[in-house]
Amino acid sequence: MAVSFDLFGTLVAADRSDAPWDAVAERLDARGVTVPDDWEAAYRSSHREYDRGREAPLDEHVRLALASRGVEVGETTAREAVLAAFDVPVTVRDGAREALAAAHDRGPVAVCSNCSVPGLVERTLDRADLSPEAALAPDTVVASVDCGWRKPFEPIFAATADALGVPLSALVHVGDDARTDGGAGRVGAASILLEDVPLPTVAVRLREGTLC
Template sequence: MTVRAVLFDFSGTLFRVESAECWLRAVLAELEVPLSAGESALAAEALARAGALPGGAHPTHVPDHLAELWAARDRTAELHRAAFTGLAREVPLPDPRLYDALYARHMTPPAWRPYPDAAEVLAGLRERGIGVAVVSNVGWDLRPVFRAHGLDAYVDAYVLSYEHEIQKPDPRLFAVACDALGVAPREALMVGDDRRADGGAAGIGCAVHFVEHLPVEQRPAGLRPVLGLVG
């Protein structure tokens, strides 16, 4: 069956979030909270281990009192915020304002960078008449990130877990994307970095292609094979 549409994951597939250290430094500067370089580095490392940065590393351990929130974190905006700010609060920081400010920072366009070949691949799909949807487990509106980085013009539909209260790998979220693009699941290719979450698309008959979740500098051309898969 010819591929008529491509569904893309967001974080780790088309975009990568900044490092935990850059994330924390930006908020410390914004709030004018003094912290030495060494203390900042240690705090950033602790936040990364805690899994407090959405789009970053998963927690090394989820505290029992946050386990239920963590499992359902992408179903609503409220659960997403509670889960990630809860993880952040497991790390002592010098100013209580930092926890909410860190969460707010990760939703801004400067916190994200597109992979080097993202624009090229999305433009190539548009030239071939292939529909594109972004299917993401997320608790906030990522459309402004795409607009700020010049990629919104290549996206036909956004299917975000918190807007449907369904999170991947539930096949229903991928079905919503296929319906939005007017294609049958067997005519769609899902591209993502998470074998469990993104692999759920196979449950409704979509083809699935995985990319590596690497820093932007280490994956300059990971998306280009997608163009070959659509013919």
């Protein structure tokens, strides 16, 4: 058995801005980018069609939104600004470390996260002291922005299982969102939702071998 954990809302809690366009605008301005007066409208508009289930990288969206107003910005600048806008302090949720430790005792462990900001999952794990150097760090990280697919679609779960070296049927995914994380149970893996099994109980059941 291999276990994957959702990140945001499951292992960690983070305070997110109610106006992300403002957070991005501030970081763009700090990098010398002229932000258009109607930036909120540009940010909240769609500028490219994506296939259903495909991830829309936020740095790409920001570049397209700026270009729609005649402002050109380089890929590196957009990526750095977007990461800075969303790289905020996080709190490790109660039971997260115990659940990770118990999962490591059972087999390989992954973080499988929907995240449209390149580098944010890794930065968040670092903030939570769960980076590769930490004892409880996951063996692998699968972020939708890198995988190209979002939960609940099968490819991201299949990529997670593949990265852990197990068939999809041997993957148990733990998360807080029935719509996205619950998708694991609909594509051949198993899903454990925190509303049914809180993280401290996940840890206990992993140690007992009774999680699923």
